[in-house]
Amino acid sequence: MTVGTGTAPKLGILAGGGTLPGMLAAAARGAGRGVFMVAFEGHTDPAAVTGFPHLWSRFGAAGTVIDRLKREGVGELVFAGPVRRPTLGELMPDWRTAKFIARIGTRAFGDDGLLRAIARELEGEGFRVVGLHEILRDLVTPAGPVGRLTPDAQARVDIARGVEVARGLGALDVGQGAVVQQGIVLAVEAVEGTDAMLARCAGLARTGAGGVLVKTRKPQQDRRLDLPAIGTDTVRNAHAAGLRGIAVQAGGSLIIDRAGVAAEADRLGLFVVGVEVPE
Amino acid sequence: MTVGTGTAPKLGILAGGGTLPGMLAAAARGAGRGVFMVAFEGHTDPAAVTGFPHLWSRFGAAGTVIDRLKREGVGELVFAGPVRRPTLGELMPDWRTAKFIARIGTRAFGDDGLLRAIARELEGEGFRVVGLHEILRDLVTPAGPVGRLTPDAQARVDIARGVEVARGLGALDVGQGAVVQQGIVLAVEAVEGTDAMLARCAGLARTGAGGVLVKTRKPQQDRRLDLPAIGTDTVRNAHAAGLRGIAVQAGGSLIIDRAGVAAEADRLGLFVVGVEVPE
Numbered sequence: 001m002t003v004g005t006g007t008a009p010k011l012g013i014l015a016g017g018g019t020l021p022g023m024l025a026a027a028a029r030g031a032g033r034g035v036f037m038v039a040f041e042g043h044t045d046p047a048a049v050t051g052f053p054h055l056w057s058r059f060g061a062a063g064t065v066i067d068r069l070k071r072e073g074v075g076e077l078v079f080a081g082p083v084r085r086p087t088l089g090e091l092m093p094d095w096r097t098a099k100f101i102a103r104i105g106t107r108a109f110g111d112d113g114l115l116r117a118i119a120r121e122l123e124g125e126g127f128r129v130v131g132l133h134e135i136l137r138d139l140v141t142p143a144g145p146v147g148r149l150t151p152d153a154q155a156r157v158d159i160a161r162g163v164e165v166a167r168g169l170g171a172l173d174v175g176q177g178a179v180v181q182q183g184i185v186l187a188v189e190a191v192e193g194t195d196a197m198l199a200r201c202a203g204l205a206r207t208g209a210g211g212v213l214v215k216t217r218k219p220q221q222d223r224r225l226d227l228p229a230i231g232t233d234t235v236r237n238a239h240a241a242g243l244r245g246i247a248v249q250a251g252g253s254l255i256i257d258r259a260g261v262a263a264e265a266d267r268l269g270l271f272v273v274g275v276e277v278p279e
Numbered sequence: 280m281t282v283g284t285g286t287a288p289k290l291g292i293l294a295g296g297g298t299l300p301g302m303l304a305a306a307a308r309g310a311g312r313g314v315f316m317v318a319f320e321g322h323t324d325p326a327a328v329t330g331f332p333h334l335w336s337r338f339g340a341a342g343t344v345i346d347r348l349k350r351e352g353v354g355e356l357v358f359a360g361p362v363r364r365p366t367l368g369e370l371m372p373d374w375r376t377a378k379f380i381a382r383i384g385t386r387a388f389g390d391d392g393l394l395r396a397i398a399r400e401l402e403g404e405g406f407r408v409v410g411l412h413e414i415l416r417d418l419v420t421p422a423g424p425v426g427r428l429t430p431d432a433q434a435r436v437d438i439a440r441g442v443e444v445a446r447g448l449g450a451l452d453v454g455q456g457a458v459v460q461q462g463i464v465l466a467v468e469a470v471e472g473t474d475a476m477l478a479r480c481a482g483l484a485r486t487g488a489g490g491v492l493v494k495t496r497k498p499q500q501d502r503r504l505d506l507p508a509i510g511t512d513t514v515r516n517a518h519a520a521g522l523r524g525i526a527v528q529a530g531g532s533l534i535i536d537r538a539g540v541a542a543e544a545d546r547l548g549l550f551v552v553g554v555e556v557p558e
Contacts (some may be wrong), residue, residue: 085463086485107298166450172444174464180454184364185453187471190464191483200479206365 009075010034011135015044015054016081020132020229020256022048024080027136028099036072038065043083059086063096066125078135079115079125079225087190113173115225131224132254139229139258141274143250147262149271151245154182159247161185162214163277170218176228179243181211194234201241210244216277217252224271231256235264235272245271252277288354289313290414291406294323294333295360299411299508299535301327303359306415315351317344322362338365342375345404356406356505357414358394364470392505410503411533418537419510420553422529426541428550430524433461438526441465442556447527449497455507458522460490461480473513477548480520495556496531510535514543514551524550531556 011028014036015021020064021044025035029052037054039046044056053072057065069077104117119129133140151159156267158180165185175189179201186204189197198213207213215228230248238246246265248255255261255272265272290307294300294316300323304314308331316333318325323335332351336344348356353432372380383396397406412419430438437459444457444464454468458480465483468476477492484490509527517525525544527534534540534551544551 165451165453168447168453169467172447174444174447174457174467178469185469188448188453188458188467188469190466192479193467196479200475201470 005272008033009128012038012069012072012074012075012077013037014077015039015048015236016079016083017043017045018081018229019048019083020254022050022052023047023256024078024132024136025049025052034073036069036074036191037126038069040083044081048081058092059083060091060093060097062100062121063094064273066096066122069127070125072173075128076124076130076261078130078132079119080132082193082226083243085114105234113132115169116222119222119225129224131227133223133227136254138257139254141248141253141255143274144176144273146258146274147265147270149245149265149269151212151247151271151273154245155212155271156222157183158212159273159275162212162247163216163249166214166216167277170216171220173218176218177213177215179211179213179241181206181243182209182225186211194230195237198234198237198243201243210242213238213243213246215246215253216249219279223252225249227252227254229254230261230272233272234258235261235268239268239270243270245273247273247275250274252279282315287312288407289315289352291348291351291353291356292316293356294318294327295358295362297323297360298324298327298510299533299534300359301329301331302535303357303411303415304328304331313352315348315353317348319362322408323360327360327551337371338362339372339376340398341379342373345375345401348406349404354407356401357409357411358398359411360503361472364393366531376428398504400503408503410506412502415533418533418535419530420527420529420534422553422555425461425534425537425551425553426450426544426549428524428544428548430491430526430550430552434452434523434550436462437491438552440495441491441497441526442528442554445493445495446498446556449495449498452497452499455497456492456494458483458490458492458520460522461488463490465490473509474516475480477513477516477520477522484521488519492517492522492525493527494525494532495528498558502531506531506533508535509540509551511539511543514540514547514549518547518549522549524552524555526552528556529553531558532550 028035037049037052039049039056046129162178162180169175177189177194179186187197307314316328316331318328318335322336433541441457441459458465458467466476
């Protein structure tokens with residue numbers, strides 16, 4: 001993996017769910033870089049932080065987290081992995097969190113605009129917020145097929161429609177994914193996540209050529225935050241849902257374990273393709 | 280119910296699912312109007328056509344349907360009730376259907392643009408296509424509360440966000456519904472339908488004040504076709520999903536059995552409100 005140089009400042013990882021935070025920590029350490037992880041109760045997989053210096057916290061405890069990151073000498077921060085967005089009522093905000101919420105207003109709350117506000121706040125505290133794609137450059141989706149198969153004419157039409165829908169949904173700051181089969185939009189993604197969306201597609205699919213999963217980044221979203229991601233599980237779930245392939249935005253999404261994704265796609269007979277999306 | 284006058288031409292009802300086609304047929308007959316129904320295999324509830332002259336057909340058999348409607352002396356046609364959109368592969372088109380598909384192109388297929396193309400085609404055959412809201416005027420959602428309860432400040436914020444999302448989704452020609460809780464878009468609707476969308480919200484809901492279901496019509500959609508609708512089932516399903524209320528577009532949606540909806544909403548403690556949406 002390509003990572004920052006050994007002279008880079010200590011990296012703080014705000015760890016969401018899944019394996020990404022652990023991969024990132026291992027890669028940064030492998031490149032000789034100091035790492036400190038913040039794990040969130042109910043979101044972070046404990047396995048992801050095992051073996052790395054870390055703090056367990058809850059979302060509402062911004063004061064504790066910021067103080068600790070400063071004490072650890074963290075210079076750069078990165079968001080890694082999905083989090084289930086909390087409501088204001090779930091937060092039990094500490095003093096610093098409450099001040100932050102008062103400043104951004106509760107209307108922005110629950111919106112992905114929230115992530116941008118958090119990033120700005122952390123930069124105001126003296127941290128540099130960097131994107132995952134700047135640290136793990138090999139994760140960024142390339143243009144063209146990943147694996148052996150490529151989309152046929154019908155699949156290309158479905159991909160074009162899926163890009164239109166996923167981008168439109170992203171512009172509304174709702175989600176990043178859609179499933180299209182023979183021109184019919186079977187499903188669009190909100191907070192349930194891609195795997196849950198795929199799970200319901202099996203029951204919605206029409207006969208004939210299967211559909212495609214399309215994921216694009218939100219056009220207005222800061223590239224350092226919340227890039228859409230797929231992995232080998234996504235390929236298996238897409239196959240189980242009767243889909244023929246997956247299209248993700250080249251340069252605007254992440255493929256976790258690209259070799260594994262290619263192998264799984266080849267084994268199951270799916271295409272996985274990076275598509276250029278005009279921004 | 281308000282219906283057309285007894286001197287109106289015979290009404291052909293293209294019957295989708297649910298109780299709406301039967302209600303429409305009964306109301307038209309009650310007003311002394313001749314009725315002929317077209318039921319679609321796998322879509323129309325047999326109970327809806329019982330007692331009315333009708334033809335069972337499949338979607339791909341446009342030739343048979345059009346010939347029969349002419350022979351029955353039908354002058355006006357109305358689409359009533361939802362249909363599961365078929366793919367080209369499922370259609371097995373007869374000669375007239377195939378000509379139609381060749382003319383509109385398979386790219387429009389599966390899209391709601393399809394409905395508009397079908398309406399144009401039927402008008403080309405000499406029928407007048409009318410909207411359900413022109414025949415059953417009492418079904419059209421009024422502005423303001425239906426029932427006793429009204430949305431509070433948080434619910435009004437959620438409704439505003441829901442209108443934005445549902446309209447945006449409609450402009451993409453995808454769906455007409457969204458569920459928003461405390462600013463978080465829990466779910467957006469594609470082909471699964473409102474009841475299936477509500478069913479998954481229970482597992483996605485956050486603690487605290489419950490969410491709202493919002494349904495608006497697609498901005499570009501012909502008002503005669505596919506207006507969003509709610510009924511007593513929608514109220515019960517929204518309650519089961521932990522929602523606090525339902526907002527539907529005033530003048531741009533249908534409430535089936537308004538008195539029943541009001542009573543059920545009052546009983547379960549939900550608001551149901553017609554909201555004005557700038558077009």
